[in-house]
C-alpha cells in the first residue's frame with residue numbers, strides 16, 4: 048500500500064528539476080521538497096558540455112545553478128548520487144525507494160528524469176576512446192582526449208555531434224562527421240539550413256559524410272583506432288564521439304502505470320501525466336505544443352527553454368494553479384564560431400524564404416505552411432530571430448514576399464493574427 052507523505056518529491060536533479068523547484072518557491076509554495084538526482088553534482092547546465100567546457104573555458108563550479116546553501120535556505124533537501132529505483136503511489140501520496148535503500152514518502156510527485164544517450168549498436172562501441180556526452184563526467188572524460196587527438200570521427204550529425212566536431216576542429220584535429228541520413232540536423236531544421244551547415248563545416252576543414260553508417264569500431268588493443276562504414280571504408284581515429292540522439296528515461300513512469308509512449312511520458316498542457324496528479328517535465332516528456340503547426344500531434348522537445356518552461360507549468364500545477372505551457376519553442380547552437388538561433392518548429396513547411404547573405408554566413412530562413420509563419424532559423428542575424436519569435440508569441444505573421452528584402456527590418460513587417468494551417 049502506498050504511504051501517505053507530506054512533501055513534494057522531485058525525481059531528477061537536472062534542468063527541469065531545478066527549474067521546477069525554483070518556480071515552486073517563486074509561486075510562494077512553501078511545501079518541503081526533496082530533490083533527488085543520481086549524478087554526484089548539484090544541478091548544472093549541460094549546453095557548455097559540448098561547447099566551451101570541452102575547450103577548457105568553463106570551470107566546473109560555474110556550471111552549477113545553485114550552491115548547496117540555496118537549497119537549505121529554500122526548504123529543499125537535495126540528495127545527490129542516489130537514484131530513485133522504485134515508486135509506489137496512491138490517492139493521498141506515495142513512497143520512493145532509492146538505490147542506497149533510503150525511503151522517501153511524499154504527497155505530490157514530479158518526474159524530471161531527462162534522457163539518456165542512445166548507444167551505437169555496433170561491435171567495438173565499448174572500446175576506450177569511444178565517447179558520448181550527456182553528463183559532466185562524460186565531458187570530463189572526453190576533454191583531455193580531444194586536446195591530444197589527431198583524428199576524430201563523430202558519428203551523428205545532430206546538434207551535439209556538430210558542436211563537438213567544431214570544437215575538435217578548432218583544437219586542430221582532423222575531423223570527420225558520419226551521418227546516416229542524407230542531411231545534417233535532419234530532425235530539427237529545414238533542408239536549407241542543413242545544406243548551409245554542411246558547407247560551413249566543410250569550409251572550416253571538417254569532412255562531412257552523408258548517407259554513411261558506422262558498422263563497426265575497430266580497436267588497437269582495448270582502444271578505438273577507427274570507424275568502419277557500411278561501404279567498407281575505414282576512417283582512422285584516436286577519438287570517436289557518438290551523438291545519435293537520446294532515449295527518454297521513462298522507467299519510473301512505467302512502474303507507476305502512467306501512459307508512456309516511445310517518445311516519452313505523456314503529459315497534457317499543464318504537465319500532468321495520465322494519472323492526473325503526477326507531473327512530469329523536460330526531455331522525458333511528450334506532450335501537446337501549439338507551435339507544431341506543420342505536423343500536429345504530441346512532440347518531444349529537447350532543449351533548455353522547453354525544460355524550463357514546462358517545469359514552470361508543472362510547478363504551477365503542483366501549487367494548485369494549473370497554467371497551460373504554451374511558449375514558442377526556441378533553441379540555439381554554437382558550432383565553433385557559427386551561432387544558430389531558432390524559434391518555432393519548421394516541420395511540415397511548404398515554403399521557405401531566405402533573407403540576408405548566405406555566403407557571408409549572415410542570413411535567416413523563414414518557414415511557412417499555407418502562408419502561415421512557422422519558424423525562423425538565423426545565422427548571425429539575431430534581430431530576425433527576435434522579430435519572428437515575437438510574431439509567433441503574439442500569433443502574428445510576417446509576409447513571406449516582403450521578408451526577402453533584407454534591407455527592411457523584420458520587426459517592421461509583423462502584421463495581424465493569422466489562421467492556423469488546415470492540417
Ligand SMILES: Cc1cc2nc3c(=O)[nH]c(=O)nc-3n(C[C@H](O)[C@H](O)[C@H](O)COP(=O)(O)OP(=O)(O)OC[C@H]3O[C@@H](n4cnc5c(N)ncnc54)[C@H](O)[C@@H]3O)c2cc1C
Nearest residue numbers: 059061062063085093094130131160161329330349350351
Ligand atoms: C552536451 C549537451 C549540449 C546541449 N546543448 C544545448 C543547447 O545548446 N541549447 C539547448 O537549449 N539545449 C541543449 N541541450 C539540451 C538540454 O541540456 C536538455 O534539453 C535539458 O538538460 C533537459 O533537462 P531535463 O531536466 O529534462 O534533463 P536532464 O538535464 O538530463 O536532467 C535529468 C536528471 O535526472 C537524473 N535522473 C534520471 N533518472 C533518475 C532517477 N531514477 N533517480 C534520480 N535521478 C535521476 C539524470 O541523471 C539527470 O541528472 C544540450 C544537452 C547536452 C547533453
